[in-house]
Amino acid sequence: MSSQAGAHEVEWHTSVWPLLLSVGILFFVPLAFTFHFVYKNSLMAMISLGVGAPLTIASIIGWVKEGLEDSHHYGEGHVVWAMPIFILAEALLFMGFFAAYWFLRFSAPSWPPQGTPELSHTLPLIMTVILVSSSFTIHFAENKLEEGNNSGFIVWLIATIALGLVFLGLEAYEWAELIGEGFTTKTNIFSTAFYSITGFHGSHVLVGMATFLFILIPAFAGKINKHFVTAASMYWHFVDIVWLFVLSQIYFL
């Protein structure tokens, strides 16, 4: 591309990844879900997953690679402005679920509804400590990057991902325990809110970790874009803050 800033462009830019990613998502989520849950056709569901999952992952890899070697960016650091807008939308997504939870809770004759076991308060507090410390580790990682210490950055980033994994592991353990006690999505309206809100939050932790993974792998080869790191850590802090709402409203109130 042109080296002088602002020179007239002569080429139509292209990228294959956006289209491939959207096709991947179509197979990965809507079609696989529909074949499995609506038409009960396991074979077609597996085929959809088999097409969709690799295509989605490959497209993200390709996209990230292209982004790091960016041939046609129109200015640096837009992502740091865009991420807060995305976070606004995400926050409202959670707000909808919490609003539904309180709507149902206020219209219930008694709370907690019948069939709800005593929830452990210790486990969620441990999970909180883990997730909050992961916000600190990613902050340390950013500091290291600022100092130009790439290996320090990588170490703290790995620590963050590890803490995220432990968090998800504990959540899976808690779910397994509760389901073992017969407390499932179908039990009552609290189980509905509990599984959908914690599950929804957990899926966001997973997305945050995936984002970090796509920063970590190229970082081994020395390719780091500071703006992407800032944006990803903003997202991680957001997921952390949402957990505090989950903790206070689902477990303690």
Add this chain to the structure above:
Amino acid sequence: MSSATVGNSGKFSLYEWIFTTDHKRVAVLYMIGSYAAFFVAGLMAMLMRTELATVGPTITDNPTTYHVWLYFHGAAMIVAYMIPALTGYFANYYVPLMIGAKDVAFPRLNAFSVWLFWMAIILALLTFVIPDPPDIMWTGYPPYSVMTAGNTAFYTFTVLLLGFSSITGGINLITTIVRMRAPGVTWGKLNMYIWCVLSAFIIQMVFVPFLGDAVIMLILDKYLGTNFFNAAMGGSALLYENIFWAYSHPAVYVILLPAMGILFEIVSTFSKNRIFIYKGAVYAGVMGTMAMAGEVWVHHLGTSGNPEWLVTIQVFTTLLISVPVGILMISLVGTLYKGSIEFKTPMLYAVGFMFLFLIGGLTGIPNAMSAIYLHVHGTQWITAHFHYVMAVSMTTAIIGGTYFIWPKLTGKMYNETLGKLGFYLFFVGVNCTFFPWLYLGYLGMPRRYYDYAQFPQFQPLQQFITYSSYLIFVAGLVILFSWLHSLFKGEKAPDNPWGARSLDWTHTETPPPPGNFKEPVTLPADWDPYDYSKK
């Protein structure tokens, strides 16, 4: 051939279109997708109208078939035609050109948005081949949507793909407007379209997530056994209606504001005139609408059993929001005042809008009163009202806007006679369709019915409406023909055929090359996109 279609190698290249990240080409992909959705959803309307031409079964005796048509018509018209056309196609084309930017902030994300939209269209079209297609209107109300044998998952995922596409598109264009304006394009001198579309995107960022919540809860309930909407277990169907309309009412402004923005550009250009009360229109009209968009949703649920205090409050907010919208209308009409008006095809559509939107708005005011609403809610009065205010008015902006940017977009002029013919057929068609429709609703014709055996006296008027609706379809074909005619036979368009003053016309070639502007844009201090007083 012009550079709009010619690739890097000097020839048309399909590869460079499909994998493009250029905002102008992405806009064209949005345009093709949204007009395709318009066409298929329009066919569904024709089928429904044909069914209603006579009392009793006409072309189907299966109410579910009729409801599948109704599902597709409503869902596709709103989320696959109007929203993508106004916030995808026009926004992508106009925004970088009007603010003097080379492209959007995230070109690849932009391509991703348009292809997600296309995937949603593919999913929606699969409706016609899958067993048990969705039959739940565009609203998907439980408990029916949870209990039906129809495929509610397809509805949910179509909505989710489009919603995600809206979110990524919105983030992209908000960032572009905030960060990439050329020096001299200050906030006080933005085109009306930019203000309108920025507000529409902010509304989307805030409210699309609620739609996502509603439809996710729907499939959780249907396929994973949760109890959000299951009254037997303490859930509530009213919850869905509230969350759904918390998005779907603001969506009306996501559609209205960009449409108004396009009309401002058209009216100002063809009157060679400033925007009447620009500041009032921006700060009171656009921002007032944006601020109040989220406080009126309950007027869709006046008969659903919401608490009385909530309904009463929202009667007031509903009446109140007609004030900022009214200011926008006054500004639009005032822009004509002392202008030098030229009735080219886009201007005809803009004037047509003023008339149609007035009928839509005036029939809306009585609906806001909950006491009247109780009686008209279940009738065709409501469908006629929102077809005037949404469907027909917004379509004048989309089609008129397409004629307006056609020379820039394609590099070809269209035939003025064909354009005007299309407009008059359309205008007569929609009024002959929807005015009697209002009257039938007033007499008590229920909406959503595929048969009206209890009202045989309505048959003559229903037949008249059906024939009139065919006229709209013919108008659509004439309009399509005028565009195809222009593509193949049209004269080459000059850079600024309308004599407009905004950047998209004055500083670009027709059609604009990659990177849009030959030189980075810098503007003198006295530049103004609506300054028609200077020679």
